[in-house]
Amino acid sequence: SPQVVWDVLGNRQFCSYKITTKTQNFCRNEYNLTGLCNRSSCPLANSQYATIREEKGRCYLYMKTIERAAFPRRLWERVLLSKNYEKALEEIDENLIYWPRFIRHKCKQRFTKITQYLIRIRKLTLKRQRKLVPLRRKIERREKRREEKALVAAQLDNAIEKELLERLKQDTYGDIYNFPIHAFDKALQRQDAESESESDAEKEDDDNEDMDKREFVEADDSDLSDFEDMDKLETSSEEEQEEEEEVEKKGSHSKSKGKTPLKGPARRKRPYIEIEYEEETEPTTKTKAA
């Protein structure tokens, strides 16, 4: 009576394993050979049926015969297939000898597909696998908010400007910038007072600046890494050599001051930060040059 079974389940009444989609019917039964809901593929509606299923990487051939239809517990007979592909195909053949062609063919096809996907699994596990770490919304939000607050608290622009000005004061840039007006005045005063040769005055300047530097460094409790101190010391030693070379430039004030107004208009194009004092300083340098 498999025909009766199919009449009932197949197209008319309800089959709990059947899934219908727009174009096709699928069968969810785990012993189904093809996965489709057909007269020849339904394990319930065929008294002689066989499937291939795999467990933990090993493939088994399951068979169902009419004789055992009354004993549901012994209904499905299981045969372990060998790991060797060709041998396993032979085993299928010898177990399903005299069985309908359809079932034999489909069994072998299914077995082939299964072995292929097992091989892929084994290959993929050897490669690196991407580990998905779930995002936690609450934590993410918390981090984002904290970052924003830290950004506000950091006041980066001010910090950077302060740092750069400090480095300028500590003479890490050497003689590239000709500003230090206060230092100039001090040097002038020292020159007038002592009336010594230029080189001596410069040496004293250097000494004085060194002293300032040393004081500064010791009092410096800011949290910079050591490399910066080393950098400053090394660059300062280089600059002293440069300063001794550039005797003339320091001596002739007019030349050095003549430089700044030339650079002035070229420099003005660069910065985008609006500073109110710009106009104040420019005229003073121009008057000095004049």
Added chain:
Amino acid sequence: EKLAAKKKRRKEREALGDKAPPKAIPKTIENQRVYDETIVDPNDEEVAFDEATDEFAPYFNRQTVPKILITTSDRPRGRTVRFCEQLSTVIPNSHVYYRRGLALKRIIPQCIARDFTDLIVINEDRKIPNGLVLSHLPDGPTAHFRMSSVRLRKEIKRKGKEPTEHKPEVILNNFTTRLGHSIGRMFASLFPHDPQFIGRQVATFHNQRDYIFFRFHRYMFKSEKKVGIQELGPRFTLKLRSLQKGTFDSKFGEYEWIHKRREMDTSRRKFHL
């Protein structure tokens, strides 16, 4: 009730006039920071000795020149690619190579053979870069960061040009603890030791409450006490996730520091960098 207390205090101050006590310093998170025993004293000898003998010593003794390899995770999207390019212009002597499924463990010996000193891997998620792995190559520490708020150059509001080829200066701010110090040195070792002051470019790593902000500016001294800065170059923020002793190895590496959320995020005033 806070308002009431404030009003009362203000009235008292007005009433006292000149004899009023000085204004109280407002409490900030930085002021209230839980004291960390690993904060480095600049005169600490032990720390200085450690730093003279750790993995960055050859760099700080000017024996090695930094050479950096920047790469991404698989299949980088446009934004990440552009970010990598910009990063390579910011860091001198850096090269960008794309990864097509190459395992990091196999790239590392090749990099060492070709004399690279540092490796940066930018991890990507949903078309934006979100992670950074920085490893110092000849057997150096590996730091894994989470990267957030990445802004490419064209998204930054400015009217300037691109960074030139000059070597930038480096500013490292606020790296106080031992851990912070080692991370700071890691960043410092990316850049060549002698900056070219003609270039007037500066790269800043500013640590604030365990977030490291990276900025790249061009500065100009307008006068002795005034400097103008113009931001060019990308910007991003990093948060340290873990620090490993050896080179990148996710399974067998020994971790010097991992951010454990349960233990370390309990207090709002406790920071580790």
